[in-house]
Amino acid sequence: MIIFTHHTGDPHGVLGAQVAATFFDRKLSIPSIVVGIERNFSKERLLRFVDEYYAGKWSPRGKSASSTQRSCGATSRPKNHDFLLPGQRIAAFSHLCGRKDLMKLIQELKRGGFITLLGGPQSRQDYVGEPDTDSYPHRFSGLKSMVDIAFHGPVNLLTSEHLEGRESLLNYPWTKDLFLDVDWSNIYTFSDTLKKLDVKMGQVLNAIGCAYACKPQTTTLPPPTHFLGKGIPELELRSEGCIFCDVSRDKGYHGAVDRDRLMTQMTGLPGVDGRKIPFELIDEYPIRSLGKLLEDAERNEIKLSQINLVCRVDDINAHASDLLEILSLARSQDIKIMFSSIGFESFCDRLLQYFCKGITVEDIVKCVETLRRLKDRYGSTFLYRRDEGANHGFIRPTPWDDSETMQETDRNIFLHRFFEDILPEHSTPLIVHHASTLGDWIRQIESATEITFSREGTWIEWWNPSLR
Ligand code: SF4
Numbered sequence: 294m295i296i297f298t299h300h301t302g303d304p305h306g307v308l309g310a311q312v313a314a315t316f317f318d319r320k321l322s323i324p325s326i327v328v329g330i331e332r333n334f335s336k337e338r339l340l341r342f343v344d345e346y347y348a349g350k351w352s353p354r355g356k357s358a359s360s361t362q363r364s365c366g367a368t369s370r371p372k373n374h375d376f377l378l379p380g381q382r383i384a385a386f387s388h389l390c391g392r393k394d395l396m397k398l399i400q401e402l403k404r405g406g407f408i409t410l411l412g413g414p415q416s417r418q419d420y421v422g423e424p425d426t427d428s429y430p431h432r433f434s435g436l437k438s439m440v441d442i443a444f445h446g447p448v449n450l451l452t453s454e455h456l457e458g459r460e461s462l463l464n465y466p467w468t469k470d471l472f473l474d475v476d477w478s479n480i481y482t483f484s485d486t487l488k489k490l491d492v493k494m495g496q497v498l499n500a501i502g503c504a505y506a507c508k509p510q511t512t513t514l515p516p517p518t519h520f521l522g523k524g525i526p527e528l529e530l531r532s533e534g535c536i537f538c539d540v541s542r543d544k545g546y547h548g549a550v551d552r553d554r555l556m557t558q559m560t561g562l563p564g565v566d567g568r569k570i571p572f573e574l575i576d577e578y579p580i581r582s583l584g585k586l587l588e589d590a591e592r593n594e595i596k597l598s599q600i601n602l603v604c605r606v607d608d609i610n611a612h613a614s615d616l617l618e619i620l621s622l623a624r625s626q627d628i629k630i631m632f633s634s635i636g637f638e639s640f641c642d643r644l645l646q647y648f649c650k651g652i653t654v655e656d657i658v659k660c661v662e663t664l665r666r667l668k669d670r671y672g673s674t675f676l677y678r679r680d681e682g683a684n685h686g687f688i689r690p691t692p693w694d695d696s697e698t699m700q701e702t703d704r705n706i707f708l709h710r711f712f713e714d715i716l717p718e719h720s721t722p723l724i725v726h727h728a729s730t731l732g733d734w735i736r737q738i739e740s741a742t743e744i745t746f747s748r749e750g751t752w753i754e755w756w757n758p759s760l761r
Contacts, residue, residue, distance in 0.1 A: 303494075313327075327479055329490065338483075431745055475561055579602050600628065602631065744759070
């Protein structure tokens with residue numbers, strides 16, 4: 294089976310899709326690979342490869358498939374494929390990243406006779422689509438017409454029976470009992486041709502979902518700036534986690550991964566020159582467990598090279614003093630710690646409040662001062678700067694930009710010299726996924742007025758309104 298996913302072409306693994314391919318391979322006896330599709334890929338060439346793969350004419354070593362290469366299709370069905378009728382082939386998708394070209398690919402493969410399976414983040418929401426599409430036909434109507442099976446939840450709950458496709462929406466709750474084995478060599482990328490991906494940046498799961506998503510908050514959103522004074526009401530929204538976050542809302546929070554499983558994941562990472570490749574630790578609040586992780590890794594003789602943290606500002610501010618001890622430990626083990634992505638998102642208090650970020654500009658300033666102090670003290674052990682490879686969040690434009698928010702943002706960037714080390718090369722426009730709390734906000738505006746906002750795949754173009 295092929296699991297298709299969005300990919301940038303950079304040498305990073307894709308944990309969810311690679312775990313799924315490993316599970317299919319080892320537990321369901323379905324040989325599987327992940328193919329990361331880059332933007333502007335050649336669809337004709339990809340479809341040619343897909344035909345070869347499912348005809349059993351491709352093997353991981355690039356030779357014609359022999360009896361050792363079993364395709365998830367008609368040509369050579371292994372005994373555990375009895376659930377498939379002769380001629381049936383399954384193509385799986387994960388993490389579409391809102392890309393319409395990937396949605397067209399699903400459609401095309403379905404037309405070509407494949408059973409199409411969608412898993413990964415937002416699979417349930419993207420399958421179902423937005424509500425009230427009869428009254429609002431411009432809304433995203435979901436992927437029901439092209440996806441045969443949508444699976445939400447941990448892949449280890451997927452069975453061969455599910456793949457028969459009797460049920461189209463399979464909805465399982467996340468639990469701590471996850472299959473987390475990864476064959477890091479099962480991923481390829483595709484632009485013009487299939488390329489084996491030599492993964493140089495792995496991922497290790499430490500927390501299942503985001504703990505911040507457990508803190509529901511309420512905020513009152515004014516209409517987009519260009520509609521002020523035109524009869525659009527202010528609306529009160531309740532958000533679980535950050536208001537634009539679709540992932541936390543979809544997944545919730547289910548606690549930390551057991552220590553043994555954490556160690557097993559790190560042990561399973563590929564090595565280079567006697568050390569494990571750098572990895573991103575998936576946990577929005579990683580600092581509380583980082584010291585123990587380093588100690589346990591040393592005790593288990595797992596030689597790490599670099600840990601990248603995707604971390605919230607409040608975690609850094611709450612544990613600034615713990616970081617001294619942690620970084621000393623990391624230095625003694627010759628491990629680099631990088632704060633690779635801190636979700637600052639804005640340098641304006643009003644926008645931070647609209648985003649339900651749970652932090653203020655004062656918190657951000659305190660956090661950045663801590664980072665700069667740690668850099669002075671720990672040098673190359675501690676990385677956080679843009680020129681060291683970090684990419685921190687800065688959302689702009691937003692629907693609420695006006696002269697006041699722009700001035701406050703620019704003043705804070707200048708006053709606190711964020712342009713020196715923190716500011717990314719490019720800001721990111723506010724993205725509204727249809728299943729985020731902001732998606733609810735847009736739909737409430739559409740219900741209360743004659744205004745509609747256009748849709749682009751799974752995203753809502755808040756900057757592109759029209760009158761019904
Ligand atoms: S954006 Fe990050 S911190 Fe905010 S809810 Fe989502 S995962 Fe959590």
